[in-house]
Amino acid sequence: MRVRKCTFSDLPRVIRIERASFGPEAYSVTTFLAHVFRDRKGLFVIENDEGCVVGYALARVGLRWLGIRRGGLTSIAVDPAHRRCGFGTALLASALDYLRENGVEEADLEVNVSNCAAQSLYESLGFVRSRVLPHYYGPDQNGLKMVLNMRRAAAPTDVAQPSGAQRSPNG
Numbered sequence: 001m002r003v004r005k006c007t008f009s010d011l012p013r014v015i016r017i018e019r020a021s022f023g024p025e026a027y028s029v030t031t032f033l034a035h036v037f038r039d040r041k042g043l044f045v046i047e048n049d050e051g052c053v054v055g056y057a058l059a060r061v062g063l064r065w066l067g068i069r070r071g072g073l074t075s076i077a078v079d080p081a082h083r084r085c086g087f088g089t090a091l092l093a094s095a096l097d098y099l100r101e102n103g104v105e106e107a108d109l110e111v112n113v114s115n116c117a118a119q120s121l122y123e124s125l126g127f128v129r130s131r132v133l134p135h136y137y138g139p140d141q142n143g144l145k146m147v148l149n150m151r152r153a154a155a156p157t158d159v160a161q162p163s164g165a166q167r168s169p170n171g
Contacts, residue, residue, distance in 0.1 A: 001087060003094040006043040006056060013053045014045065016058035021077035022107045025137055035060075035074055044094050046078075046087050065138040082086040088121055096125065099148055107148040112137050124147050 006014060011033075025170040027035070035058055037047025042059035048138045055078035073095055078087045099107050110119050110133060119129075127146040 001050065001090060002047045003090055004047070006045045010045050010053050010056075014043075014056045014124050017054070017056060017077050017079050018075070020080055027075065042074075042095070042098055043097070044091060046089075046091050046094075048082060054079045055087045055091050058155070059092040061099065061104060069103055069105040070108070071099045071102065073105045073109040074126055084117075088118075089124075092121065092125060096148070096150070105150050107150055109146050110136060110143045111146060113142045113144050119144065119146070122148075126152075126160040 015029055017101045040060065044057045044059075045053045046055045046057075048054045055076070057076040058074040060071055060074050073092070076088065076091055076095070078091070096107065107127075109122065109127070109132070111122065113132065123146075125148070130145040130147045133143035133145055135141065
């Protein structure tokens with residue numbers, strides 16, 4: 001597996017993964033592209049050993065010129081057929097490396113309260129539950145805000161990587 005920066009040619013696959021992962025709650029192509037073009041540098045993909053993109057992570061950095069040292073994870077998804085193989089952990093570690101390299105001191109994300117697997121992944125890397133977000137994902141679908149103090153958390157590169165995981169030298 002290899003994590004690298006997303007290229008324009010990866011976007012159709014990334015959008016298919018988004019739709020397969022989030023169904024009706026998936027970002028529209030327009031919304032997704034707006035995020036991509038706002039902070040292209042924070043979009044990572046992960047390839048399996050055959051070189052096929054099987055997941056992505058979209059990280060955002062706050063407005064540094066205003067002195068804001070916050071950022072977070074806008075979206076992360078792994079193709080359903082490739083879950084529970086370490087791809088999500090490697091993607092999240094790369095996204096956190098990116099945030100740390102860009103001076104982010106506090107990272108946040110939102111997750112569906114029913115997504116226990118994702119919450120466990122986030123907690124394994126130091127995120128803590130902050131508050132419940134009522135109806136964040138629609139009627140009777142609450143979200144959970146999770147935060148990570150980047151100054152206190154171990155650097156993601158200190159987290160044991162799944163067997164065979166590597167980061168591309170260019171991102």
